[in-house]
Amino acid sequence: MKVGQRMTRNPITIAPDTAVPEAQAIMRREKIKRLPVIDKDGKLAGIVTSLDLIHASPSSASSLDIYEMHYLLSKLKVDKVMTKNVVTVGEDLPIEEAARIMVDNQISGLPVMRGEVLIGIITQTDLFKLFIELFGARHKGLRLTLLLPEKKGELAKLSGAITKCGGNIISFATFEGEDPTNGYCAVKVGGVDKDTLLAAITPVVEKVVDIRET
Numbered sequence: 001m002k003v004g005q006r007m008t009r010n011p012i013t014i015a016p017d018t019a020v021p022e023a024q025a026i027m028r029r030e031k032i033k034r035l036p037v038i039d040k041d042g043k044l045a046g047i048v049t050s051l052d053l054i055h056a057s058p059s060s061a062s063s064l065d066i067y068e069m070h071y072l073l074s075k076l077k078v079d080k081v082m083t084k085n086v087v088t089v090g091e092d093l094p095i096e097e098a099a100r101i102m103v104d105n106q107i108s109g110l111p112v113m114r115g116e117v118l119i120g121i122i123t124q125t126d127l128f129k130l131f132i133e134l135f136g137a138r139h140k141g142l143r144l145t146l147l148l149p150e151k152k153g154e155l156a157k158l159s160g161a162i163t164k165c166g167g168n169i170i171s172f173a174t175f176e177g178e179d180p181t182n183g184y185c186a187v188k189v190g191g192v193d194k195d196t197l198l199a200a201i202t203p204v205v206e207k208v209v210d211i212r213e214t
Helices: 020-030 050-056 066-075 095-105 124-134 154-164 194-204
Strands: 034-038 044-049 109-114 117-123 142-149 168-176 182-190 207-213
Touching (some): 020 034, 020 050, 044 050, 044 109, 095 109, 117 124, 142 154, 142 194, 154 182, 154 194, 194 207
Antiparallel strands (some): 034 044, 109 117, 142 182, 142 207, 168 182
């Protein structure tokens, strides 16, 4: 799956000379937490987040009165508080690479570019939605966490055992195990009862770590 399939297209943007209170109002109205900043030539100049705007606001411990604070804030433009060296991605990037870039750079959103043109934005929320789909969280079934030997053919044995007992695999994911000799597998199965499923898979896995109805 690529970034272009999950991004928000044509994101709401603001200009560098947008006042901080106006940017805050846009975020509240649109229920978003970040705004790409586009200059007069239509190019990406930066990105500003709700946290940037909070940090730009005067502290409650300030000696300024409320009118002075509002006045100063109304004069502050987003180009003074935005991130200018923006990390961006292209629409053809694999979605997992976008997630890695966010984690490695400790950011929660990535503008998506087509050349020098902003065409979308991909955020943590988009990844969370995908995470829910990958694990079949909205589908009822038996969710198992299994420990499998790190050998060729182990996943085929497991899927074969599930199919043979009448189960339908809803979701399937693998993770690093306890050591290099094994790996974890999270699988959700429908169409079969718990006892029948356990009897079928126990002989082909190293350990059943957890099983529950969801």
